[in-house]
Amino acid sequence: GIQVEQSPPDLILQEGANSTLRCNFSDSVNNLQWFHQNPWGQLINLFYIPSGTKQNGRLSATTVATERYSLLYISSSQTTDSGVYFCASGGSYIPTFGRGTSLIVHP
């Protein structure tokens, strides 16, 4: 099956800093999503982005399918951005999750 690797595994930021999270996948995919799992465990869908670039407020994402990676950008981070960020990709209809990037934003 598809292998999904995320980096970095852990990230600590000061409020206001910018960051880039990376997701590499081992094979061609026709779907790629980024999720945020907040400290209460809820999974929030951030982007469905099999290719191209999308932006939503302070967050944006870019997927380069031909090179098998996706990036999630967080600008002007806030304490509410803390949590775990997962990417999930799949060539079929079943998404495979990476192990996540754990983000802590300090005030």
Added chain:
Amino acid sequence: NAGVMQNPRHLVRRRGQEARLRCSPMKGHSHVYWYRQLPEEGLKFMVYLQKENIIDESGMPKERFSAEFPKEGPSILRIQQVVRGDSAAYFCASSPPTGDGGYTFGSGTRLTVV
């Protein structure tokens, strides 16, 4: 649109009891996926269902676990004779038939086996 509804949010069972987890997909979604998340880990795929059909159960343990998605009503993940190792968060996701637009997850059921 109420989104993907999972219940209960929290479930406590004694070892040997049965656990039933329910998932109602988003309106218009006919595909359901169950995932398990152990503490400090990512989400592991368990089973993919469509109405009245199990499409892929490659991630589900062969014993004690079963899933269904009947013609009417929610999808059910059933764990018989629970053990402490079954304690985890169980998430359900749904998608439209084409798979386009991605997957929407429910809030999960946190199972604790005591």
